[in-house]
Amino acid sequence: MAQETFTVEEINPKHGFARLRPDAGPGMLHTALYPDPEFTHAPPFQLRQGDRVSGIRRGQTVSEVAWVTRVEPPWEEVERVAELLALLERWEIRVPFEARVLAEHAWRESREDPLRDELQAQLPTFFDLDGAHPFEDPSLLERLSAAMQPYLPGFSVQPVQGQPAVRVEPGAVEIIAGVGSWDIPQPTFAPMIAEVNARLAAAQAPVRWVPTREDWMLAPPALAALLQKHGLLEGTAIPA
Structure with missing residues (x-):
């Protein structure tokens, strides 16, 4: 089955799915809120409105979803994390991740938490x-x-x-x-x-x-x- 491209139009965290609009053709389709890591080759993030993804249409759902492009986390979230990292450095705790990377983990409710892991290690x-x-x-x-x-x-x-x-x-x-x-x-x-x-x-x-x-x-x-x-x-x- 052929890969198609889609845009995330809506997410439903409560029920764990997202609605996708295909680039070609009418209608809306559903997929899991967290793409299967086997196909994403990226951290286990949840989809966000505005993401562009590829996948295989199966009836009214889309499987084997992978990101084409991800929307950036809000700048306020990046600033919040950057300020936190600066405060942590005053306690001699240095986290080897950029604020934007950690902000995306937080904003997309990642199933990984590198900031918490680093704190627990230190x-x-x-x-x-x-x-x-x-x-x-x-x-x-x-x-x-x-x-x-x-x-x-x-x-x-x-x-x-x-x-x-x-x-x-x-x-x-x-x-x-x-x-x-x-x-x-x-x-x-x-x-x-x-x-x-x-x-x-x-x-x-x-x-x-x-x-x-x-x-x-x-x-x-x-x-x-x-x-x-x-x-x-x-x-x-x-x-x-």
């Missing part, structure tokens, strides 16, 4: 979500102790034998674990994180363990507030 997290489950991670407390040395010299945390608790040094303070579950482990560690954050505050350290949707991130509170403002750090109801 800011330490408490869990190793790509490795072992927190309940089975033998290095979790060791990593926490190591991460605290620049701010709390001599800090260490060790499990208490035979009890659901940890001992925090200096001071031999025992912290009882919270009640978490395999699917939601954060409450198990929340009391310990609260103790660590209290010690960081007492030492006037510049960072805290900031709660995210599934984890904690070690960052200055002002930086965390900036990330939350821009939707890059999803908070949680679990106290920290």
Whole structure:
């Protein structure tokens, strides 16, 4: 079947489709809001009104859709991302992407998020979500102790034998674990994180363990507030 070219006339994010007007012939056709990456050879963006695409007509739908040209993201969105990147540089966080590229990811609700990925790579997290489950991670407390040395010299945390608790040094303070579950482990560690954050505050350290949707991130509170403002750090109801 022959490839044809189309213009995106309308998108329907709620139902996940776009309406296309063919260059040749009357009528409107439908296609998926996110073209199949096998045919786009581009990041997994959603279609936007004004895009020009190619594809194969099958009845009232179009398949094997690939971009011919994509409309540019709004200039305001590019400016917003550029300002954010400038602010992040003040925190010595440098993102190796142009503002326009990141703006397009955001505007087209990309299924990839290079900005969030870069932030997660540069800011330490408490869990190793790509490795072992927190309940089975033998290095979790060791990593926490190591991460605290620049701010709390001599800090260490060790499990208490035979009890659901940890001992925090200096001071031999025992912290009882919270009640978490395999699917939601954060409450198990929340009391310990609260103790660590209290010690960081007492030492006037510049960072805290900031709660995210599934984890904690070690960052200055002002930086965390900036990330939350821009939707890059999803908070949680679990106290920290």
